[in-house]
Amino acid sequence: MEAKMKTKQSRNRMTIDRLKYYRHLGGGAIECIKSRLSKKPKPLCFSLMVTSKCNCNCDFCFWKHNSDKEDMPLEEIKRIIKEAGELGYLDSILWGGEPLLREDFAEICKASQEAGLYTKIATNGWFLETNPDFAKYTDLSFISLDAIGKAHDDIRHLEGICDRVMSGIEYHKIHSPKMRIYICCTVSAQTDFGQIKEVAEYCRDADILLYFTVNKSNQLLEEAQNVKDTELETDQLSEIFVKIKELKKQGYPIRNSYYFMDYIIAKKNYYECHWPQIATVIYSNGEMLQCYDRKPFIDVKNRPLKEVIEDPVFVETVNRCKDCKLACVGNYALDASGLWKLEWSAIKSLMEIAIT
Numbered sequence: 544m545e546a547k548m549k550t551k552q553s554r555n556r557m558t559i560d561r562l563k564y565y566r567h568l569g570g571g572a573i574e575c576i577k578s579r580l581s582k583k584p585k586p587l588c589f590s591l592m593v594t595s596k597c598n599c600n601c602d603f604c605f606w607k608h609n610s611d612k613e614d615m616p617l618e619e620i621k622r623i624i625k626e627a628g629e630l631g632y633l634d635s636i637l638w639g640g641e642p643l644l645r646e647d648f649a650e651i652c653k654a655s656q657e658a659g660l661y662t663k664i665a666t667n668g669w670f671l672e673t674n675p676d677f678a679k680y681t682d683l684s685f686i687s688l689d690a691i692g693k694a695h696d697d698i699r700h701l702e703g704i705c706d707r708v709m710s711g712i713e714y715h716k717i718h719s720p721k722m723r724i725y726i727c728c729t730v731s732a733q734t735d736f737g738q739i740k741e742v743a744e745y746c747r748d749a750d751i752l753l754y755f756t757v758n759k760s761n762q763l764l765e766e767a768q769n770v771k772d773t774e775l776e777t778d779q780l781s782e783i784f785v786k787i788k789e790l791k792k793q794g795y796p797i798r799n800s801y802y803f804m805d806y807i808i809a810k811k812n813y814y815e816c817h818w819p820q821i822a823t824v825i826y827s828n829g830e831m832l833q834c835y836d837r838k839p840f841i842d843v844k845n846r847p848l849k850e851v852i853e854d855p856v857f858v859e860t861v862n863r864c865k866d867c868k869l870a871c872v873g874n875y876a877l878d879a880s881g882l883w884k885l886e887w888s889a890i891k892s893l894m895e896i897a898i899t
C-alpha cells in the first residue's frame with residue numbers, strides 16, 4: 544500500500560526551526576575537517592547516559608549489567624553540559640537506562656538547551672505523561688517501539704508499555720508541538736518484517752518519524768551474550784533492509800540513510816570507524832568507556848571536560864578507533880564515519896534526512 548502523502552499540516556514539515564539541522568550538519572562537516580587536519584579530535588556530539596537504571600528488562604539490552612553504577616548528581620551533570628557547550632559541541636543525546644526515571648531530568652535537558660546544544664533524548668516512553676517537562680527543553684525525542692501491542696510489551700518485559708508509548712506520543716503532539724518525535728525500532732531476532740511494517744504504518748498514520756536501530760554487536764563480551772542471542776544473521780538483516788528500503792521509497796517516514804541501509808543490504812562487514820572522534824560518550828558515573836570493550840579509560844567527574852579531551856590518554860584512545868575491526872552498525876557510527884571521510888553518498892543521504 545502506498546504511504547499517504549504528507550499534508551501541509553504535517554508536524555514534520557520544513558520550518559525555520561529545522562534550520563538547526565543544517566547548522567548541525569554543516570558545522571559537523573567543518574569540525575570533522577578541522578579535527579582531521581589537526582589530528583586532535585574535536586568531538587561534536589555529546590552523548591550522556593544520565594542514569595543506568597531502567598524499568599524495562601529487554602533481552603537485547605547492552606547496559607543492564609551495569610545498572611549498579613552510581614549516577615552523577617544534577618549539579619555535576621549541569622557543569623559538564625555547560626562546559627560541552629563552551630567547547631563547541633553541537634548537539635547532545637541524553638539517554639539511559641531510562642532517563643525519565645530521574646525526577647530532575649527536565650533540569651538536565653534545560654541545561655543542555657541553555658548550553659546551546661541541539662538537545663535529543665532517548666526513552667522507552669513509559670513516563671512520557673508522568674514526567675513530561677523535559678519536552679520544554681528538547682528538540683527531538685527517540686521513543687522505543689519495536690512492534691505493536693503485546694509483542695512490544697513482551698520484548699520490553701513490561702506489560703502495557705506499548706499503550707503508554709502511544710498515549711504519551713499523542714500527549715506530546717498536543718503539548719510539545721515543536722519537539723520532533725522519532726520512533727526508535729530495534730531490528731532483532733525478536734521481530735519479523737510484518738511487525739516492522741506495522742510500526743511503519745503506525746508512524747505514518749501518527750505523523751511521526753521512524754528510525755531503525757540494528758541489534759548487531761560484533762563484540763565478544765561475555766556480559767553481552769544476551770545481545771548476541773537476539774541478533775539476526777547478516778543474510779536475514781540484509782533481506783529485512785531490502786524491504787525497509789522499499790518502504791522508505793514508498794514514502795513511509797523512515798529516517799535511516801540510504802548510506803546505512805545499502806551497507807547492510809550489501810552484507811558488508813567492515814568500514815573505517817571514526818565514531819569516537821566525533822562523539823564523546825559519558826556513562827552515568829562519569830566514566831568514558833572504550834567502545835570496543837566497554838572498559839573505562841578516563842573519568843570526567845570532578846575534572847574539566849576541556850582537560851579530559853586534551854588528555855593524551857583520550858586523544859590516543861579515540862584516534863585508535865580507525866583501526867577497530869568491529870564495524871558497529873547499531874548506532875550512528877557508520878553514518879558519522881562517512882561524514883568524517885566526507886563521502887558524498889553519506890553527506891547526500893544525511894542531507895536528505897535533514898530536509899525531509
Ligand code: SF4
Pocket residue numbers: 597598599600601603604605606607639640641667699
Ligand atoms: S529500555 Fe533500553 S536501557 Fe532499558 S532495558 Fe531496554 S534496552 Fe536497556
Ligand code: SF4
Pocket residue numbers: 816817818819834835836864865867868869870871876
Ligand atoms: S566500530 Fe567504531 S563504534 Fe564500534 S567499537 Fe569500533 S571504534 Fe567503537
